[in-house]
Amino acid sequence: MLSNNWLSIVLKPDLPPLSIYLHWPFCAAICPYCDFNVHLMRDMQPQQWRAAYFAELQYAFSQRPQGPVQTVFFGGGTPSLMPADMVADILSEINRLWGLAPDAEITLEANPVSAPQGHLADLSAAGITRLSLGVQSLDDAALKFLGRTHSAADALAAFRLAREVFAHVSLDLIYARPGQSLAMWRDELACVLAETPDHVSLYQLTIEPDTPFHRLHAAGRFAVPDEDSAADLYEMTQDMCAAAGLPAYEVSNHARDGHACRHNIASWRGGDYLGIGPGAHGRLSDGQARRATIALKAPQAWLAQVEAQGHGWAEDKALDDEERRTEMLLLGLRLVEGVALSDMAIGGIQLPPERHLALQQAGILLPSDSHLIASPQGRLVLDNLIAELLPS
Amino acid sequence: MTTQSHIRNFSIIAHIDHGKSTLADRLIQLTGGLSAREMSEQVLDTMDIERERGITIKAQTVRLEYTAKDGEAYQLNLIDTPGHVDFAYEVNRSLAACEGSLLVVDASQGVEAQTLANVYQAIDVDHEIVPILNKVDLPAADCDRVRQQIEDVIGLDTENSVNISAKTGLGIEDVLEAIVTQLPPPSGDRAAPLKAMLVDSWYDAYLGVVVLVRVIDGEMNRGQKIRMMSSGASHLVDQVGVFRPKRDTMATLGPGEIGYFTAAIKEVADTRVGDTVTEERRPCDQALTGFKPSQPVVFCGLFPTDSSEFEDLRDAMAKLRLNDASFEFEMETSAALGFGFRCGFLGLLHLEIIRERIEREFDIDLITTAPSVVYQLAMTDGSMMELHNPADMPDVVKIDHIDEPWINASILVPDEYLGAVLKLCEDRRGRQRNLSYAGSRAMLEYELPLNEVVFDFYDRLKSVSRGYASFDYQISEYRTGNLVKMSILVNAEPVDALSTIVHKDNAENRGRAMCERLKGLIPRHLFKIPIQAALGGKVIARETIAALRKDVTAKCYGGDVSRKRKLLDKQKEGKKKMRQFGRVDIPQDAFIQALKMDD
Ligand SMILES: Nc1nc2c(ncn2[C@@H]2O[C@H](COP(=O)(O)OP(=O)(O)OP(=O)(O)O)[C@@H](O)[C@H]2O)c(=O)[nH]1
Ligand code: SF4
Ligand SMILES: [Mg+2]
Numbered sequence: 008m009l010s011n012n013w014l015s016i017v018l019k020p021d022l023p024p025l026s027i028y029l030h031w032p033f034c035a036a037i038c039p040y041c042d043f044n045v046h047l048m049r050d051m052q053p054q055q056w057r058a059a060y061f062a063e064l065q066y067a068f069s070q071r072p073q074g075p076v077q078t079v080f081f082g083g084g085t086p087s088l089m090p091a092d093m094v095a096d097i098l099s100e101i102n103r104l105w106g107l108a109p110d111a112e113i114t115l116e117a118n119p120v121s122a123p124q125g126h127l128a129d130l131s132a133a134g135i136t137r138l139s140l141g142v143q144s145l146d147d148a149a150l151k152f153l154g155r156t157h158s159a160a161d162a163l164a165a166f167r168l169a170r171e172v173f174a175h176v177s178l179d180l181i182y183a184r185p186g187q188s189l190a191m192w193r194d195e196l197a198c199v200l201a202e203t204p205d206h207v208s209l210y211q212l213t214i215e216p217d218t219p220f221h222r223l224h225a226a227g228r229f230a231v232p233d234e235d236s237a238a239d240l241y242e243m244t245q246d247m248c249a250a251a252g253l254p255a256y257e258v259s260n261h262a263r264d265g266h267a268c269r270h271n272i273a274s275w276r277g278g279d280y281l282g283i284g285p286g287a288h289g290r291l292s293d294g295q296a297r298r299a300t301i302a303l304k305a306p307q308a309w310l311a312q313v314e315a316q317g318h319g320w321a322e323d324k325a326l327d328d329e330e331r332r333t334e335m336l337l338l339g340l341r342l343v344e345g346v347a348l349s350d351m352a353i354g355g356i357q358l359p360p361e362r363h364l365a366l367q368q369a370g371i372l373l374p375s376d377s378h379l380i381a382s383p384q385g386r387l388v389l390d391n392l393i394a395e396l397l398p399s
Numbered sequence: 400m401t402t403q404s405h406i407r408n409f410s411i412i413a414h415i416d417h418g419k420s421t422l423a424d425r426l427i428q429l430t431g432g433l434s435a436r437e438m439s440e441q442v443l444d445t446m447d448i449e450r451e452r453g454i455t456i457k458a459q460t461v462r463l464e465y466t467a468k469d470g471e472a473y474q475l476n477l478i479d480t481p482g483h484v485d486f487a488y489e490v491n492r493s494l495a496a497c498e499g500s501l502l503v504v505d506a507s508q509g510v511e512a513q514t515l516a517n518v519y520q521a522i523d524v525d526h527e528i529v530p531i532l533n534k535v536d537l538p539a540a541d542c543d544r545v546r547q548q549i550e551d552v553i554g555l556d557t558e559n560s561v562n563i564s565a566k567t568g569l570g571i572e573d574v575l576e577a578i579v580t581q582l583p584p585p586s587g588d589r590a591a592p593l594k595a596m597l598v599d600s601w602y603d604a605y606l607g608v609v610v611l612v613r614v615i616d617g618e619m620n621r622g623q624k625i626r627m628m629s630s631g632a633s634h635l636v637d638q639v640g641v642f643r644p645k646r647d648t649m650a651t652l653g654p655g656e657i658g659y660f661t662a663a664i665k666e667v668a669d670t671r672v673g674d675t676v677t678e679e680r681r682p683c684d685q686a687l688t689g690f691k692p693s694q695p696v697v698f699c700g701l702f703p704t705d706s707s708e709f710e711d712l713r714d715a716m717a718k719l720r721l722n723d724a725s726f727e728f729e730m731e732t733s734a735a736l737g738f739g740f741r742c743g744f745l746g747l748l749h750l751e752i753i754r755e756r757i758e759r760e761f762d763i764d765l766i767t768t769a770p771s772v773v774y775q776l777a778m779t780d781g782s783m784m785e786l787h788n789p790a791d792m793p794d795v796v797k798i799d800h801i802d803e804p805w806i807n808a809s810i811l812v813p814d815e816y817l818g819a820v821l822k823l824c825e826d827r828r829g830r831q832r833n834l835s836y837a838g839s840r841a842m843l844e845y846e847l848p849l850n851e852v853v854f855d856f857y858d859r860l861k862s863v864s865r866g867y868a869s870f871d872y873q874i875s876e877y878r879t880g881n882l883v884k885m886s887i888l889v890n891a892e893p894v895d896a897l898s899t900i901v902h903k904d905n906a907e908n909r910g911r912a913m914c915e916r917l918k919g920l921i922p923r924h925l926f927k928i929p930i931q932a933a934l935g936g937k938v939i940a941r942e943t944i945a946a947l948r949k950d951v952t953a954k955c956y957g958g959d960v961s962r963k964r965k966l967l968d969k970q971k972e973g974k975k976k977m978r979q980f981g982r983v984d985i986p987q988d989a990f991i992q993a994l995k996m997d998d
Contacts, residue, residue, distance in 0.1 A: 028957060082958075210953040234923075238948035259953050274957035288958040299961060333967060334960050341955060369926045369946070389951040391925060394970050 022292050023278045025071065026078040026270050027101060029060065030284030031086035032306050035121065038154040039223075040181070042215035044286035044304050045084050057093050059313040060283060061100050063302075066318035067281040070298075071291045074105030078112040078270035081135075087117035091129035098134040107134075112175075112269040114139055119157040119165035127172045137175035137268070139208070140166055145198050146191075149184055166202060175266055177206035182244070183237045184212050185229040192240055193247070200251040205266035209244055210259050211237055238387060245383055258341045258386050275338045285309035285319060296325040332356050336393050345373075345380030358396060366392075401474040403655045404584045408476045408613070410458075410493045412521060413503035414511035414869060415482035418533040420444055420455050421565035422503060422574070423479040429571050430463040430475070432643045443479050443644060447759075448752055455481040456752060458489040458599065460496075460611060460657055462641040467579045475578060476641075476657040482513050484871050485746030488693040488725065490517055492672055495690065496598045496613035496657055499527040499582030501574065502555070506532040506562070507539035510548045510837065511869035512811050518553055529577045530560040536567050544838070552837040587654025593617035593625065593676065594683040598657070600670040602721040606638070608664040611657070612676055616683065619652045619660060624679035628686040629671050633679045634662035667721050693725040695743025696804070696874060697750055697853050698787045700731050700768035700896060701757070702739030704976060704987050708763050709738045715761035716740060719753060726753055733790065735896045735980055736766055741788055747853065766978060766987040768896040769994050772849045775802040775877055790895040792884045795935065801900075802877040803848050807832070810843040810860070812868035817841045819863035827851035828902060847872075848880065850900065854994055885910055885939075887917070887993075888931040892981045896990055906932075910940035913993050920989040923947035928983055 033048035079101060081094065094115070101107060114137040115130060122140070130138075142162040144150050150159060157165075169176045178199060182192050199207065212231055214224045223229060232240065245255055253261040257275065260268065274280050274290070282289030286304040290297060301322040303309040309319035326334070332354035339346035351358070358379065366372040371385035371392060385392055411419040420441040427433055433442065443459040444450055463475040478493040480486075494500065500521040504514055521528055530549050532542050546557040561577050563570030595612040603609050612619065619625070619639055626633045640648035641658040652658040664670060673690035677683045703712045716728050727743035744750040750770065757763055774786040777799045786792060786801075808829075812820050814836075824831070824845045833844040847856075852872065860868050885906055887897035897917075901909050910932030917930050921944055932940040955963055977984035 388947050391950045
């Protein structure tokens, strides 16, 4: 079991490891289910963006200077649309400021249509060590429904190519789609697993507010699987991945030993991450306090503020105790390793032993003297469980 | 000062929504009571809740000045009454203050149940009645047919009826002329000692208690010392006046007039509707017979969702009762719901209105428990006990028998829905007394136990007749019934606020229906929840709410956690709208929703 030191990170004077999340807000096309901070790439000036990222990195450094940086995550949007030299420049700026740990994990999210071989090689040369590829489905009709501009064959080709270039490649898929039966998903997932990936992120389709899908769904144009079907799909997914040597390490993430995403694990465990770019969120330790930062969402507004003030952070405030313990459970319980009871006690969350036992008997928690660990069944009802665990 | 021969007092009566208040609008407008700018639709429906629901709850009195075609000036005192059966007592006292009535009938609908109920009341007090056929602007209006119906069903001469559209204003002059020429003036002796009927009273923030009276004999003057004959309490009159509908003070109210007075009376409770007001120094010999006080017939518990608001709820109730003596409350404690009040109402609409006013005007979230009627329990030791709350039911071995209130219901329904309505009445333990026809409409008379009607009978009646049936009732008597208390257990714990009293023969069906309903109302939890209905210790129905299977956010990374935290806060807010029973959260509206039956 991985050691868990969420609150010790927060409350003890030694600083938690540092990660950097960098948001690239542009995509070639906007998918109808997506509620990320995304924009079509229009009149984007690479020089201007490079300068803005540099400025914000320097500001972030002034706020949290202790390095080295353990992980970097280029998220989006579609950061595979970034010019490889910009990626290289950003990484060397990070290295100049904090220092990059020698074994740093550097992830970049890629879309199958913007990942030609030459570009992947350039990204690798720029320092990217891990590619997360948005495959979404291996069914062409489903890809069309999801508004994707690539075919299943394109996605598989991109994946095979990426594996030749990077040591760590992950696939994202969306399941529990309208009309998707257990059998359909079994076949599709089997095809994915047949590629023997080292890491997969398997998300059930969620209808997010303010998306085209939300309007269509509300208008009754399509329906998503009901609770029981979605639970069946999830459970089958867990079984198939485990059998293929890719057990879950988090609610939606599966990896072979040594291939889990270190960046995300660090943030689930309560590590520090600096949010760079429009709409990026950050968490950083500052003495006893833990600051939460949010940058301006709109790219132009963010750019303008960075140019005027050196950073685009619109919010920067210390979390109170309740917010901290809420985040500890919200993030920590997602992990298969759970949350240390000692950290919970420091955070002020008490779970009476009889309650712990009752939840174990109900199959929601796993037995453990040291940790609060959701069972696979418990992970499936995590939102409800967390609401129940937190003092109201 | 108007001589009595030039006074006309009348009530506007009708079935719900047939246009009483709209007619009142036109009469006020045409006689110049309000300018066009001051006018609004149903201007006499002043309460928010009246305006929103488009119904009249409280009767309103207005004085109009009208110069008739004979060239004479008349004083018209109009009382707009509510149509809904829950407020029948308002009609009753309004009629007592007048000599005549305008019977409004919607010419597109015809005679309905409250048309009959109200017109019979008017006939009982010897009113002259002018039939008014309203809504003639509607394409579906059929005046000849409706006139025939009025003659056949009510036995009222329609020779002098008036066709109008209260909406467009058509025929309003004719109504005014009919009032003057067809309705009798009041009689009364100006020289005699004051004798006035207390018609209504309410609390006004500026004036204190305002009392509406109809003067029978004598005069009421500012500065006069008066006495309430029932209590003997005396007061000094400090203001006398009328509503036009704006308040207008005057020096005197003479015999036959309707108006208000104030007299530094502290509480509405110090005034009794139907009481006789007389002079302190020269009392009249005989008091008026008075009215039966209105009796609450439906009881339920009201509990604050947030138990810390109990005292606020008490204050809110006390304030509402100031203006509504027909609403009763007393403190109640429930094992399930904590501190609250057992409240008595005139009917379900009355309940709903009070509840809505508490929630809106006082901002208190409420849990309402199952409405119940008043049972009379004959105990084995020979004593009697009134039971307002099923949770208070004593041990059955101590009860000899239980009596429940019955009603006489009249239902008017188009022929094609008769079958469905008969079935509904039979399912509710009804006994048919009479079935006759007025054209293609069946007129049904049924005896029904009130407890079968109180909750959703009216909704069901409307739904099985597609809205075409109308319904009216009077309480008749108490009868012994084979009644039992049904308890509901959620996760093996009895929830007292869900217990009901049911007829033994129906218990199993009701139990099953309630368990099924609760299954749909209580959200899934982390564990499975059995729901049982039981008579004594015997379980008669059972359902199980399966454990929650999936409730998890698919994606939650560092950038999502702030938003997720906010969602969680919202979820906690939602949880506050639930009540915890053991480990189970029950939504606050489940206590009422659980009782709804689809039959
Ligand atoms: N078309 C038409 N509609 C009318 C007429 N008179 C009233 N209405 C409508 O009928 C509805 C009910 O009118 P109200 O005057 O509130 O009826 P009411 O008899 O006072 O109702 P309650 O006080 O609830 O018993 C309203 O929507 C009016 O606008 C009419 O002459 N023609
Ligand atoms: S490509 Fe990815 S980030 Fe861009 S719109 Fe589609 S789902 Fe969203
Ligand atoms: Mg009205």
